[in-house]
Amino acid sequence: MSDELLFFTEVSLAGLGSGALLSITALAFVLIYKATRVINLAVSEILMLGGYLFFAAAAGFGLPAWIAIPLAIIGGGIVGAIVERGVIRPMLGESAISVFMVTVGLGSVLVGLAELTWGTDPRTLPEFMSNTPIFLGDVYLSPKIAIAMAVAAVVVPLFLLLFRFWRGGVALRATATDQAAAYSCGINVPGVFSLAWIIGCATAAGAGILLGAIGGISPAMGVFGLSALVVVIVGGLDSVAGALIGGLVIGLVEALAGTYLGGEFKMVTTFGILIVALMIRPYGLFGTTEIERL
Amino acid sequence: MRIATAKQSYSSDEALLRTNTQWAWMGILALALLAAPFLLDGYWLYLACLVTINVASATGLNILTGFTGLVSLGQAAFMAVGAYTVAVLQRDVGTPFLFNLLAAGALTAIVGVLVGLPSLRVKGLYLAIATIAASFILHFVFVNWQSLTNGPSGISLEPATFFGAPLTSNFHLYWVFVPITALMVLGAANLFRTRIGRAFIAIRDRDISAEVLGIPLLRYKLLSFAISSFYAGIAGGMWAYFFRVVTPESFPFITSIFFLAAIIVGGMGTILGGIVGAVFMTLVPELLRFLVEWASPFVPNAGTLLSPVRTVVFGALIVGFLVFEPQGMAEIIQRIRRFFHLWPFRK
Amino acid sequence: MNEAPREAGRLEVQGLSLSFGGLKALRDVSFAVEAGSITALIGPNGAGKTSMFNCISGFYRPQQGRILFDGENVTARHAPARAKLGFARTFQNIALFRGMTVLDNIKLGRHAHMKSNALQALAYWGAARREEIALREEIEKRIIDFLEINHIRHMPVGSLPYGLQKRVELARALAMKPRILLLDEPVAGMNREETEDMARFILDVKEEWGTTILMVEHDMGMVMDISDHVVVLNFGQVIAQGLPSEVQADPRVVEAYLGSGDPAALMKRINETQEAA
Incomplete structure (x- = not known):
């Protein structure tokens, strides 16, 4: 394998790795949107919070990773439950934009609280993953990225299966299709809302731990969520498959653009793709088209 | 209690201010604005100028988001276009102050129309996200079009001259900014007395029915983008003359959220809302500063707490108003008004 | 600006067909609304009345057929252009x-x-x-x-x-400034008194403004009282049209509304409409 090709392959793999992280974060968006029709921008900050909760548990209290990780994920879920019950449910029936702005405000509150608690300086998470380099033939692959890919490979199919076969998943799909009808069929719609927020936020917190392990944590790390938002818009807001494929594509493109064009092209390429995608397929590659009626 | 407001002609019933009370309030406001620069010290005069600029921009965003229902998270980027236009014109061409501001408005209006083009296909949150994308792309342009924008280090401006008089201090700038912003607010109020303003509201309330009633949707959505960004461009131009340095980081993405928050807190879709929202949201961080200074003897390193506390309060205001007072402060003001109209008879 | 009402227009629909995917909402519908008349478009639920209205006001594009207004083909015109031409409508759900x-x-x-x-x-x-x-x-x-x-x-x-x-x-x-008023269920959900008020207003519009009126309505009493011409749609097709009295007596109309009561006849009717599709 020539050096150039080798380099290209390594960059691509790293891109797919961060794409896998994007996919997991995008899942949090999709899950919450599917059930409640809310684009929850606070997913970005829950992700940040997940990283910090892990940091607090592992570095602050010295707990081992296998306890700290579930704790952080559960913490994310609890925050999700509180937020849903406290401020999202009273907004039921308000315009999508108002609810979106509520989540933007929430994000700001969470960032401020994190800054108050842990300060504004970036920090590194304690090592909990193996550092042994992985070689596929000649191609070097960072072990952390490999783990991110492995997690995505487990989590995404798990979500697909849950949606399809689990009772709660079916209830969620029913709620997504028609809230009133689902409610009159005896589905506990408010329960579904809570569930979606809990699982979504827990997922985001988990993604935050992985992201923090790779790049360190800071109160501003929620910016990652913006890229994940692009992923869900490109993939389709209500599509799990769209989140997976969109995440990988955006991750790959960002890595290639960042390497071959320069770091400053990363964001602009992502958002360029977004605008093109919106113009060609407004509801995403795999999303459901909304039909307008008089 | 107000008994009646009888009118002799339809034109007087179509006027902006219809009662003596409204005229009286307007007079008090005008007097206060006239007296302010002589009474305020340097710091408060600085804030007064900043508030004025923000009122202009928030009113512009209110036209687009509050009245037309097109949510934009690109207001900061639009202001940046205006600021850069002014900076470049002053540096390279040396055209006069008012011309530069108008050019900033016009160029930003064109950029606004381009950014609004996705409204051809998408609306609602999708459009909001398209405007986020547009702001990041504009930021990229400001950083990388080195020959024009001088890259990350930005452009410094000489003080503006207004018909020969240099505008060096905030005292001078106040006398230019306040009339400009007052005209812009008046323009916005006028707009909603005419067919164009009605078309905007119709698009916000029921876009498809509006089309069947004779309103070409795309043209009016783009017009709304144009007018709104014209306002943002002028506000950005004033900003450039005020701070006298423009860099890509002068208008971060959070500024767009700030303006959206301002009209939410003030009241979307009312002229008054844009004004009170901008005033309130500009002053809250300053009030928090006083609070933190006051608390500093009692709280260790209170100074480092200021920024996070501002962030929390900023978010909490957005959430609180949306949940408890979705019509914003303008609705609270209306409620007080109604109370006095009915006084002493009330439910 | 205080000008007289604009001249009433004559609307003609020729061979209009509209389908959503495989569902044929309208099949080869033709009728005319004479200038200055009140014409009612009636039919059971799902007959295609509102689809017809949406085609006329420019919200739907029919796959086939033409819409003529005073002889001018307006089929390709967008909704706002039709509004300017004088198509004014009200909506079923306000x-x-x-x-x-x-x-x-x-x-x-x-x-x-x-x-x-x-x-x-x-x-x-x-x-x-x-x-x-x-x-x-x-x-x-x-x-x-x-x-x-x-x-x-x-x-x-x-x-x-x-x-x-x-x-x-x-x-x-x-x-x-309508030249033709399109009223989509103007009295739906109203009580007797409100219905009579609205009927009076519609008649007054015809008298004083001379505007052509096409309305979709389920209230048969009102339709028969005030219309000059009635068009009956069923399964997307015109099954009868004429004076209110003629339409009322038409057995096909009675059958469309009440059914024949005979399952075999019903099946036959469904098969026929499917073959026609």
Whole structure:
């Protein structure tokens, strides 16, 4: 394998790795949107919070990773439950934009609280993953990225299966299709809302731990969520498959653009793709088209 | 209690201010604005100028988001276009102050129309996200079009001259900014007395029915983008003359959220809302500063707490108003008004 | 601006077909609405009446057929262009703009006929000012008095009772300088008294303004009372048309509404319509 090709392959793999992280974060968006029709921008900050909760548990209290990780994920879920019950449910029936702005405000509150608690300086998470380099033939692959890919490979199919076969998943799909009808069929719609927020936020917190392990944590790390938002818009807001494929594509493109064009092209390429995608397929590659009626 | 407001002609019933009370309030406001620069010290005069600029921009965003229902998270980027236009014109061409501001408005209006083009296909949150994308792309342009924008280090401006008089201090700038912003607010109020303003509201309330009633949707959505960004461009131009340095980081993405928050807190879709929202949201961080200074003897390193506390309060205001007072402060003001109209008879 | 109502227009629909995917909503529909007449479009639920209306006002594009207005083919025109031409409609589920007062809702109807541009509007100067005040005066004199809604003109539409909302919608349609009024279920959900009021207003519009009126309506009493011509749709096809009395007596119409009571006949009818598709 020539050096150039080798380099290209390594960059691509790293891109797919961060794409896998994007996919997991995008899942949090999709899950919450599917059930409640809310684009929850606070997913970005829950992700940040997940990283910090892990940091607090592992570095602050010295707990081992296998306890700290579930704790952080559960913490994310609890925050999700509180937020849903406290401020999202009273907004039921308000315009999508108002609810979106509520989540933007929430994000700001969470960032401020994190800054108050842990300060504004970036920090590194304690090592909990193996550092042994992985070689596929000649191609070097960072072990952390490999783990991110492995997690995505487990989590995404798990979500697909849950949606399809689990009772709660079916209830969620029913709620997504028609809230009133689902409610009159005896589905506990408010329960579904809570569930979606809990699982979504827990997922985001988990993604935050992985992201923090790779790049360190800071109160501003929620910016990652913006890229994940692009992923869900490109993939389709209500599509799990769209989140997976969109995440990988955006991750790959960002890595290639960042390497071959320069770091400053990363964001602009992502958002360029977004605008093109919106113009060609407004509801995403795999999303459901909304039909307008008089 | 107000008994009646009888009118002799339809034109007087179509006027902006219809009662003596409204005229009286307007007079008090005008007097206060006239007296302010002589009474305020340097710091408060600085804030007064900043508030004025923000009122202009928030009113512009209110036209687009509050009245037309097109949510934009690109207001900061639009202001940046205006600021850069002014900076470049002053540096390279040396055209006069008012011309530069108008050019900033016009160029930003064109950029606004381009950014609004996705409204051809998408609306609602999708459009909001398209405007986020547009702001990041504009930021990229400001950083990388080195020959024009001088890259990350930005452009410094000489003080503006207004018909020969240099505008060096905030005292001078106040006398230019306040009339400009007052005209812009008046323009916005006028707009909603005419067919164009009605078309905007119709698009916000029921876009498809509006089309069947004779309103070409795309043209009016783009017009709304144009007018709104014209306002943002002028506000950005004033900003450039005020701070006298423009860099890509002068208008971060959070500024767009700030303006959206301002009209939410003030009241979307009312002229008054844009004004009170901008005033309130500009002053809250300053009030928090006083609070933190006051608390500093009692709280260790209170100074480092200021920024996070501002962030929390900023978010909490957005959430609180949306949940408890979705019509914003303008609705609270209306409620007080109604109370006095009915006084002493009330439910 | 205080001009006489515009001349009534004649609408003709020729061989119109519309389908959504595999579902044929309209099949080869042809009928005419004579200038100055009241024509009613009736039929059981799902017969395609509202689809027909949406084609006429330009919201749906039919796959086949033409829509002629005073002989001019308007099939390709967009909804706003048709509004300007004189197509004014009301909606089945009231489409008033909640953020505006009654007066502003009515004024909105005139939009397509006004000329002021954005600069004039921002300054409220010159043409914009003259146009707005003339419009206000005309609406007050010709529409608000006429429809007896003086007392609510400054109220937000959201707070009005249903019957009044329907009347404001009619007012807005009248402000559109209509040459043909398209009324989608003008009395749906109204009680007897409100229905009679609305019927009177519709007749008055015909008398005083001379406007052509096409309406979709389920209230057979009202349809038979005030229409000059009735078109009956069933399964997307015209099954009868003519004078109210003729249509009422037509066995196909009776069958469409009541069914034949015979399952075999029903199956036969369904098969026929499927073959026709």
